[in-house]
Amino acid sequence: MLNIKNLHASIEEKKILKGINLIVNPGELHVIMGPNGAGKSTLASVLTGKDKFNIDNGEILFDGQIINELPPEERACKGMFMSFQYPIAIPGVNNMYFLKEALNSQKKYRGETQLDSIDFLGEMKTKLKYVGLEESFIHRPVNDGFSGGEKKRNEILQMITLEPKLSILDETDSGLDIDALKIISEGINNFRNKDRSFILITHYQRMLDYLKPDFVHVMIQGEIVKSGDKSLALELENKGYSWILNEKVETSQS
Amino acid sequence: MPEKIITDSINQEYKYGFVTDIEQEKIPPGLNEDVVKLISKKKNEPEWLCEWRLKAYRHWLKMVEPDWAKVNYPKIDFNEISYFAAPKKKLNSLDEVDSEILDTYNKLGIPLQEQKMLAGVAVDAVFDSVSVATTFKDDLFKQGIIFCSFSEAVQDHPELIKKYLGTVVPITDNFYAALNSAVFSDGSFCYIPKGVKCPMELSTYFRINASNTGQFERTLLVADEGAYVSYLEGCTAPQRDENQLHAAVVELIAMENAQIKYSTVQNWYPGDKNGKGGIYNFVTKxxxxxxxxxxxxxxxxxxxxxxxxxxxxxxxKGNNSIGEFYSVALTNNRQQADTGTKMIHIGKHTKSTIISKGISAGFGQQTYRGEVRINKNADNARNYSQCDSILIGDKCGAHTFPYIDVRNTTAQMEHEATTSNIGEDQLFYCNQRGISTEDAIAMIVNGFCKEVFKELPMEFAVEAQKLLEISLEGSVG
Incomplete structure (x- = not known):
């Protein structure tokens, strides 16, 4: 699904990613944890093609194709989705209209039949239930005046509507209360299957109580320094990151 | 990538920039009393109208070109303009319309021949200075509705013209209105009699064809007691290096319980990317x-x-009367717009609504200028104004000058104004969902203009959306 090979990326001459290697297979859920400024969100931006970042070295393969130069909308159409840490408001544009445009743009790109408003609305009604939102929600302007929790639910609503192959969830758990966290986690769990992959970027292991990750990676200073299973996340929560740094220093010295 | 899109947008060519090659009768450039008299004579006007024109001309001579608007342009030499141009052949019916002119309309997408079958829109097409043909006239006449060119109205309904002309915009009103009153060549006239609801949208399509001519049309629309009319106006012009002047006057009169809805989609040639050429649109409505x-x-x-x-x-003026102004103005490249409205509350319980949406891209400069005046006797008057601007890129400008003059303490006024820009983050968000940058801009701008578009008749709303998309194609940086 996704194969990141020795990825180096920078912004305005400042190196942020320093050789990331990561393979995500269909159906897998990977968690990336790490201290502030480690480059986690940059990785998400580089993967989705935000053009203020430069790829200095390495390759991103998505479904076997190198996508380093592919514009963001084409990556999206090929099935890559990001749940934004800070979803952007678009005043004046109706949420449903936005989502329909997005879905139909993707369908058009893939040569599939586009949905008309009636079919789309029908589909939305079902999907709204998965994220615990009222129908009136989709008639509001995109993220405009939404609460923090509503914004995150809206991201997940978009995800389950667009049905991406790879979902990158950038701190989807931050700013959520326990109930919202549970609802969103359930939404994600319902959406999981053997073909869909996930990369979850987070600071906390609490969301992992609901989602069962296959791998947990620790990213520090632009590199993945340690990988493991769910127990690694628990260990990090208890001990912080410094022990990994020490471990890393010891390894490089020996 | 954004830079490339800007470039593409700026290089977008004006779609209506063709010139129609037909025999024209044109008065040599220059303006004096003889020219005014000649125009009046060519149009076989009654003595009083010729005098009216001369009075306007003499007043105009004493006036100074206004300079308070936030626009910059080289001084206009009014003696370099030709004040009259008309196709040479005289026309009696649609069938006699020059095939080249009809072709022009076809290129514009308004085939007159087919208009009769289409959507029930009656069109009075103004081609340069003379109204070429009026469709549906007979059908409308059966209901007592008069819809014809201004010149015809002068011949056939002089009493109505005499009664209403200049009653809303007097000849002394302003520099361009005075000029128009002196030299206006043609335009549209419409009268809806008492209690009649005009069964179709009336439409005028203006187009400036001849070079170096000013287009000075005059529109007069009267809705008598209890009448209703919806009027559409669309404008295009060929692409020329020199600037062309368009100074029209539109007067609307609504009697008791009458309603007039006047919609304009203006797409005059905006000039090239460096600001060369383009129409100067100085209009009094x-x-x-x-x-x-x-x-x-x-x-x-x-x-x-x-x-x-x-x-x-x-x-x-009437008690309980209502005034509304809905506007979308777009300036791209080197375009400048200073536009807005005036709502003068005289009667009691009068209400006005102003919704203005300005979009600036490229080096475009845009000004909203509006006045709301509540006179002393206008008890319980209400106004709601909303002026929103959206900026695309960082070289354009948006300015808002609302003047509010309240002389009655029972007035209720509300004013809201916002300025926003289409940011890279918004575009990336749309891109990440699979929406291309161009579609995203169109979507955001259409969302921004929604409140105004919903006021337009259906076909016009679609055209307006398309126009915005063409005019803005990828103008984001």
Whole structure:
């Protein structure tokens, strides 16, 4: 699904990613944890093609194709989705209209039949239930005046509507209360299957109580320094990151 | 990538920039009393109208070109303009219309021949200075509705013209209105009799063809007691290096319980990317809600012209009368627009609504200028104004000058204004969902203009959306 090979990326001459290697297979859920400024969100931006970042070295393969130069909308159409840490408001544009445009743009790109408003609305009604939102929600302007929790639910609503192959969830758990966290986690769990992959970027292991990750990676200073299973996340929560740094220093010295 | 999109957008060519090659009768450039008399004579006008024109001309001579608008352009030499151009052949019916002219309309997408079958829109097409043909006239006449060229109205209904002409925009009103009053060549006239609801949208399509001619049309629209009319106006012009002047006057009169809805989609040639050429659109549009419970509603979508100077206004004289102004104005490249409205509350319980949406891209400069005046006797008057601007890129500008003059303490005024820009983050968000940058801009701008578009008649709303998309194609940085 996704194969990141020795990825180096920078912004305005400042190196942020320093050789990331990561393979995500269909159906897998990977968690990336790490201290502030480690480059986690940059990785998400580089993967989705935000053009203020430069790829200095390495390759991103998505479904076997190198996508380093592919514009963001084409990556999206090929099935890559990001749940934004800070979803952007678009005043004046109706949420449903936005989502329909997005879905139909993707369908058009893939040569599939586009949905008309009636079919789309029908589909939305079902999907709204998965994220615990009222129908009136989709008639509001995109993220405009939404609460923090509503914004995150809206991201997940978009995800389950667009049905991406790879979902990158950038701190989807931050700013959520326990109930919202549970609802969103359930939404994600319902959406999981053997073909869909996930990369979850987070600071906390609490969301992992609901989602069962296959791998947990620790990213520090632009590199993945340690990988493991769910127990690694628990260990990090208890001990912080410094022990990994020490471990890393010891390894490089020996 | 954004830079490339800007470049593409700037290189977008004006779609209507063709010139129609037909035999024209044109008065040599220059303006004096003889020219005014000649225009009047060519149009076989009654003595009083010729005098009216001369009075306007003499007043104009004493006036100074206004310079308070926030627009810059080289001084116009009014003696270099030809004040009259007309196709040489005389026309009696649609069948006699020059095939080249009809082709022109076809290119514009308004085939006159087919208009009769289409959507029930009656069109009075103004081609340069003379109204070429009026469709549906006979059908409308059966209901007592008069819809014809201004010249015809002068011949066939002189009493109505004499009664109403210049009553809303007097000849002394302003520099361009005075000039128009002296030299106006043609335009549209419409009268809806008492209690008649005009069964179709009336439409005028303006196009400036001849070079170095000013287009000075005159529109007069009267809705008698209890009448209703919806009027559409669309404009294009060929692409030329020199600037062309368009100084029109539109007067609307709504009697008791009457309603007039006036919609404009203006797409005059805006000039090239460096600001060369393009139309100077200096227009005076004003309506009076003369009788009680009358209503006038202006809706405009302004995407063209090098310079726009235009303030469609309402004088709310009748008690309970309502004035509305809905506007979308777009300036791209080097376009400048200074536009807005005036709402003059005179009657009691009068209400006005102003919704203005300005979009600036490229080096475009845009000004909203509006006045709301509540006179001393206008008890319980209400106004709601909303002026929003959206900026695309960092080289354009948006300015808002609302003048509020309240002389009655019972007035209720609300004013809201916002300025926003289409940011990279918004575009990336859309891109990440699979929406291309161009579609994203169109979506955001359409969302921004939604409140105005919903006031337009259906076909016009679709055209307006397309126009915005063409005019803005990828203008984001």
């Amino acid at each position: 004003r309506g009076i809600c003369k009788g009680d419970n009358s209503k006038i509603s202006w809706t405009q979508v302004e995407t063209g012209s090098a310079i726009t100077w235009k303030y469609p206004s309402c004088i709310l």
